[in-house]
């Protein structure tokens with residue numbers, strides 16, 4: 001496909017997505033893997049997914065493709081930024097930046113069909129306190145999550161590491177009735193997963209599964225296009241020239257730039273975790289996946305079997 005056509009199709013996609021988000025609300029949800037023909041018809045319950053990132057962009061970056069895939073099937077996804085991102089720009093900060101970044105992730109959520117929440121905690125100052133652990137436990141309970149995602153506690157950024165600790169420490173505690181008794185406890189531990197990263201100490205990210213996002217990469221790029229302060233202005237480490245270099249004021253060229261850089265990022269994930277793709281898709285389909293997102297199961301949540309994982313991630317056809 002020619003690059004121009006690709007970019008224009010991205011733009012056209014934007015309008016279609018707004019319409020389909022509404023349509024999805026009305027679509028009857030079907031839970032997959034009810035394979036026995038003899039099984040009685042049961043009311044189906046959408047999966048509920050909650051993903052915690054440190055900053056208003058991390059969950060979108062890490063799980064945006066799968067979020068779109070789940071919402072297209074009628075499942076419910078919520079993305080939470082655990083800080084408000086108020087130091088995440090080279091030229092602005094404080095309340096003004098927090099408001100800007102909150103508006104950006106709200107627009108991205110609209111494009112993906114997800115829910116979003118930004119916690120009012122300063123960027124760069126997130127600590128694994130009891131108060132924050134309670135906040136995370138309550139958010140998981142209130143969302144009635146089946147799946148929970150976060151950074152690993154070994155990521156480079158202190159906020160990322162602390163999100164990893166906080167979410168890990170919420171596993172199990174979500175089921176304890178007298179911890180945060182004001183929000184009813186969960187009967188079942190959700191499955192907890194980590195996002196990928198490139199760090200190797202104390203141990204490298206070890207994927208439990210990898211998902212092809214070839215079918216939704218265009219839509220993910222469109223969602224990330226809403227995160228202007230980060231993807232076009234370079235966030236904390238950009239400078240006054242970054243927006244120009246990334247064609248930030250040209251809607252077609254900037255989307256092309258973004259599509260190329262995210263295609264590269266997800267190709268790297270697919271190639272790095274090819275063995276996992278082969279395991280889940282089989283040798284033929286697994287070899288053809290170009291773009292992937294990958295996740296590692298945390299030991300402290302529930303431990304779904306491979307069959308259960310295929311229900312939680314209903315993407316391996």
Ligand SMILES: [Zn+2]
Nearest residue numbers: 054055058157
């Ligand atoms: Zn971050």
